[in-house]
Amino acid sequence: MKIRVYFCKEPEAEILAERGKISRQALNTIYDLIWEAEFKNIITPGKIWLKFKEDLKPFGVPLREKRSHERISAGDIIQMGTEFYMVMQTGAREIKLD
Numbered sequence: 001m002k003i004r005v006y007f008c009k010e011p012e013a014e015i016l017a018e019r020g021k022i023s024r025q026a027l028n029t030i031y032d033l034i035w036e037a038e039f040k041n042i043i044t045p046g047k048i049w050l051k052f053k054e055d056l057k058p059f060g061v062p063l064r065e066k067r068s069h070e071r072i073s074a075g076d077i078i079q080m081g082t083e084f085y086m087v088m089q090t091g092a093r094e095i096k097l098d
Contacts, residue, residue: 001038001039001040001042001043001080001081002036002037002038002079002080002081003035003036003037003038003039003043003048003078003079003080004033004035004036004078004079005033005034005035005036005048005052005072005076005077005078005079006027006031006032006033006034006076006077006078006079007031007032007034007072007076008030008031008075008076008077009030009031009032010030010075020086020093020095020096021095021096021097021098022077022084022086022095022096022097022098023097023098024097024098027077027097031076031077035058043080045078045080045085045091045092046091046092048078048080048092049072049078049087049091049092052071052072053071053072056070056071072087073087074087074088074089075087077095078092084096084097
């Protein structure tokens, strides 16, 4: 399963989380792809969130060194296969992509 983590460039990303959906154009415009990896075993978005919350360099080298913030925060997105999860203050919840 391919896992991707997107960091939001905008500080108001938590407003997007309230809607429960985001457009593909917004994903490509206001989010930067920071990290990508493929896992053979099952992993949950909660485990990804914890790893990014606790470590400065989780899972090795990031795709981009320049980013808007160092650690995962509310409004960032975790993509697992075809499912997308918006990071909240504690954990992540599934969102729809338009």
